[in-house]
Amino acid sequence: MSSFALTLGVVLQAAFAAAPAALQVSTAGSQLQFDPKELTVHAGQAVSLTFVNGASPDSNLDHTWALVAPGKAGEVSAGSAAAGRDQDYVSKSPDVLAHTHLVKPGAHETIHFTAPKTPGDYPYLCTYPAHYPAMTGVLKVVP
Numbered sequence: 001m002s003s004f005a006l007t008l009g010v011v012l013q014a015a016f017a018a019a020p021a022a023l024q025v026s027t028a029g030s031q032l033q034f035d036p037k038e039l040t041v042h043a044g045q046a047v048s049l050t051f052v053n054g055a056s057p058d059s060n061l062d063h064t065w066a067l068v069a070p071g072k073a074g075e076v077s078a079g080s081a082a083a084g085r086d087q088d089y090v091s092k093s094p095d096v097l098a099h100t101h102l103v104k105p106g107a108h109e110t111i112h113f114t115a116p117k118t119p120g121d122y123p124y125l126c127t128y129p130a131h132y133p134a135m136t137g138v139l140k141v142v143p
């Protein structure tokens, strides 16, 4: 390979790594489930994530989407229930890495955050009281 092609390859790779990830996750209709239950991003990548509450508008099923540190989903769920509706049922714990507000049925919210710099499996959950552990998934952060 010529050094030009090699250089071009490195430049393109860097450009793709820097491109923001546009992710979408919704509820599985009115079920207490996320769809999909697995998402993948690169470590340190800029992410824009749209969470759609696909529950029937007359269901009263408010939801959140929150990304948390590995192993902390249960703890964050409990802390979020204690946080109450005034805080959108989202714990202020530093283990919460990114989150939406409380999203009403039929509504959606787009949030922007930087993916964790350390590769690994990061849980996401709905922090509304008692929706965890049903409403959970994994953000796979890859190098």
Ligand SMILES: [Cu+2]
Binding pocket: 062, 063, 064, 126, 127, 128, 131, 135
């Ligand atoms: Cu929920």
